[in-house]
Amino acid sequence: MSSITKKYDPVKYKTPTGTRLNCKGWIQEAAYRMLLNNLDPEVAERPDDLIVYGGRGKAARNFECLDLILKALKVLEDDETLLIQSGKPVAMLKTHRDAPRVLISNSQLVPKWATWEHFDELEKKGLMMYGQMTAGSWIYIGSQGIVQGTYETYAAVATTHFCHPDAGRISTQTPGQRPTTNDQQHTAASLKGTLNVSAGLGGMGGAQPLAITMNEGVALIAEVEEWRIDKRIETRYLDEKYTNIDEAIDAAMQYKKDGTAKSIGVLCNAVHLLQRLVERNIIPDTLTDQTSAHDPLIGYVPHILTNEQANILRKENPEQYIERSYESMYLHVQLMLQLMDKGAITFDYGNNIRARAQEYEVKSRESGVGSRKHDSRTNSDSELLTTDYKLNRCFDFPGFVPAYIRPLFCLGKGPFRWAALSGDPDDIRITDDVILSLFPHDKGLHRWMKMAQEKIAFQGLPARICWIGQGDREKAGLAFNELVRSGKVKAPIVIGRDHLDTGSVASPNRETEAMLDGSDAVADWPILNALVNTAGGASWVSLHHGGGVGMGYSIHAGMVIVADGTDEAAARLSRVLRNDPGLGVIRHADAGYDIAKETAKNNNLDIIDRLRM
Numbered sequence: 088m089s090s091i092t093k094k095y096d097p098v099k100y101k102t103p104t105g106t107r108l109n110c111k112g113w114i115q116e117a118a119y120r121m122l123l124n125n126l127d128p129e130v131a132e133r134p135d136d137l138i139v140y141g142g143r144g145k146a147a148r149n150f151e152c153l154d155l156i157l158k159a160l161k162v163l164e165d166d167e168t169l170l171i172q173s174g175k176p177v178a179m180l181k182t183h184r185d186a187p188r189v190l191i192s193n194s195q196l197v198p199k200w201a202t203w204e205h206f207d208e209l210e211k212k213g214l215m216m217y218g219q220m221t222a223g224s225w226i227y228i229g230s231q232g233i234v235q236g237t238y239e240t241y242a243a244v245a246t247t248h249f250c251h252p253d254a255g256r257i258s259t260q261t262p263g264q265r266p267t268t269n270d271q272q273h274t275a276a277s278l279k280g281t282l283n284v285s286a287g288l289g290g291m292g293g294a295q296p297l298a299i300t301m302n303e304g305v306a307l308i309a310e311v312e313e314w315r316i317d318k319r320i321e322t323r324y325l326d327e328k329y330t331n332i333d334e335a336i337d338a339a340m341q342y343k344k345d346g347t348a349k350s351i352g353v354l355c356n357a358v359h360l361l362q363r364l365v366e367r368n369i370i371p372d373t374l375t376d377q378t379s380a381h382d383p384l385i386g387y388v389p390h391i392l393t394n395e396q397a398n399i400l401r402k403e404n405p406e407q408y409i410e411r412s413y414e415s416m417y418l419h420v421q422l423m424l425q426l427m428d429k430g431a432i433t434f435d436y437g438n439n440i441r442a443r444a445q446e447y448e449v450k451s452r453e454s455g456v457g458s459r460k461h462d463s464r465t466n467s468d469s470e471l472l473t474t475d476y477k478l479n480r481c482f483d484f485p486g487f488v489p490a491y492i493r494p495l496f497c498l499g500k501g502p503f504r505w506a507a508l509s510g511d512p513d514d515i516r517i518t519d520d521v522i523l524s525l526f527p528h529d530k531g532l533h534r535w536m537k538m539a540q541e542k543i544a545f546q547g548l549p550a551r552i553c554w555i556g557q558g559d560r561e562k563a564g565l566a567f568n569e570l571v572r573s574g575k576v577k578a579p580i581v582i583g584r585d586h587l588d589t590g591s592v593a594s595p596n597r598e599t600e601a602m603l604d605g606s607d608a609v610a611d612w613p614i615l616n617a618l619v620n621t622a623g624g625a626s627w628v629s630l631h632h633g634g635g636v637g638m639g640y641s642i643h644a645g646m647v648i649v650a651d652g653t654d655e656a657a658a659r660l661s662r663v664l665r666n667d668p669g670l671g672v673i674r675h676a677d678a679g680y681d682i683a684k685e686t687a688k689n690n691n692l693d694i695i696d697r698l699r700m
């Protein structure tokens with residue numbers, strides 16, 4: 088049962104399109120198509136390993152399980168539910184027509200055992216799979232799935248810190264401060280004339296360059312794998328590739344000076360890019376990172392190894408690889424802190440790199456190996472490692488959610504997305520028009536949709552993402568159902584979202600970092616989210632552990648619902664698309680956020696109001 092022995096077969100696993108059913112109903116068919124779509128080479132990062140994105144985020148445990156899931160979906164009746172345990176189909180049970188057709192649980196471990204070490208042991212024995220977020224819940228749609236979130240984050244960065252074009256730069260956040268942002272307003276602003284540095288051009292990180300140029304800034308992104316840079320250029324997410332760090336920096340500085348929106352991928356380790364910026368005293372305007380630091384073994388490449396050396400060491404001596412990764416991530420964070428101290432607006436972009444650096448620092452101190460005394464492997468490393476770091480600073484820069492995104496969560500906003508099961512891009516154009524006409528006064532949404540239509544190339548099944556909130560998701564879902572009912576689109580529309588959403592995740596270093604009431608680690612909310620979406624009749628529901636930030640750090644739930652044009656679907660869409668973001672509003676209101684309390688009242692979600700009636 089090993090995925091290494093088999094390779095992805097593009098003919099066998101081609102996503103079906105059109106109106107002919109392979110399964111017994113459109114909901115099963117939607118799961119069938121979306122699972123295959125997750126693995127489409129245009130969509131997935133490494134289909135040969137069943138890896139969709141985010142380090143080792145997989146869609147199925149191995150190829151045998153993939154075949155079994157596909158077979159099960161073909162025979163599944165309209166009143167049955169298929170159960171998936173960490174990427175493996177384990178049962179098809181009698182339920183009812185309004186129940187989810189698939190229930191998925193991925194990577195769950197009892198809290199005391201919830202470590203990468205234990206997970207790795209289980210994975211080696213073939214007992215588990217890492218589902219990341221949308222990988223194991225079959226609603227990944229390529230880099231577009233994250234691009235609007237990244238765009239919104241950089242727009243909020245611009246609004247918070249830069250006043251464009253003539254008023255000069257306004258910084259409302261002192262370095263290291265964790266802002267409480269429940270009163271921020273997200274209005275249009277620009278990153279014109281700014282240098283925005285990051286690393287990682289993988290499935291999610293690949294959205295950074297486009298999101299930055301959409302905000303009119305210059306992006307300079309380090310990436311160790313050349314094919315990833317090429318893939319982002321091919322899919323129009325990235326403009327230029329450099330293999331020389333200094334040349335890349337020079338080009339980026341010129342674009343910054345000219346105020347030209349451009350994105351540059353540079354083939355190097357993040358540590359080396361930051362090191363060079365420090366040496367040249369070039370301070371980025373913004374600084375973050377989207378390497379897969381959540382996973383020290385599979386996701387992060389230590390700076391002292393070439394990519395080829397990394398691939399060998401990972402296999403031959405995983406323990407040593409992990410040590411090297413930790414050292415490198417510590418250095419990486421120290422360099423980010425140095426640049427932040429010199430004025431770079433610095434934030435964590437959801438990969439848990441701060442926690443990895445802190446874990447390293449604590450471990451080094453406990454074992455008496457001061458981080459500064461670490462053996463130096465190259466001259467430049469020894470210079471860096473003798474820098475007089477201040478300890479206890481790994482969390483001095485904030486995460487992107489408390490800094491920029493939480494106000495959106497309080498409105499029930501999040502990464503709502505949909506895909507056309509017909510495979511016809513015209514169907515998405517029709518849904519785009521519906522969204523624009525449903526929300527004529529939402530200028531930000533109109534700006535986003537226009538840019539998305541112009542700049543985003545579809546990967547796999549045509550799809551769209553758009554951050555909409557409480558009330559609006561339900562309206563959109565019902566309108567899409569009408570499009571299917573009236574035959575204006577050629578086949579049903581599948582609707583879902585990322586797990587990185589308002590009410591579906593507990594992740595204290597990311598989505599629930601620095602909650603007003605300190606409830607960061609309370610994981611009842613994602614469990615309630617999965618339960619209420621199951622009760623409401625979502626088409627498939629998933630509950631995952633460890634997505635985004637790694638084992639032990641998060642619990643989160645996903646949901647997908649199919650608009651097939653029937654009355655039954657309309658009733659389910661109405662329930663699910665109201666309750667799903669609604670729980671997010673309730674969660675944030677419960678934590679004390681005023682915007683969420685107001686949103687709850689306006690949408691009849693306030694429990695005290697209801698009980699008073």
Ligand SMILES: NC(=O)c1ccc[n+]([C@@H]2O[C@H](COP(=O)([O-])OP(=O)(O)OC[C@H]3O[C@@H](n4cnc5c(N)ncnc54)[C@H](O)[C@@H]3O)[C@@H](O)[C@H]2O)c1
Nearest residue numbers: 141142287289290291292311356357378379388437438635
């Ligand atoms: N902010 C968000 O909204 C969000 C959403 C989802 C995931 N994430 C997190 O972002 C991270 C990236 O996700 P992804 O899907 O792009 O992962 P991925 O594994 O597909 O890509 C990671 C990329 O980083 C590169 N890389 C690794 N170490 C490097 C180094 N030291 N220097 C330069 N490049 C290096 C890899 O070659 C790879 O291309 C993950 O930790 C993920 O959990 C963030």
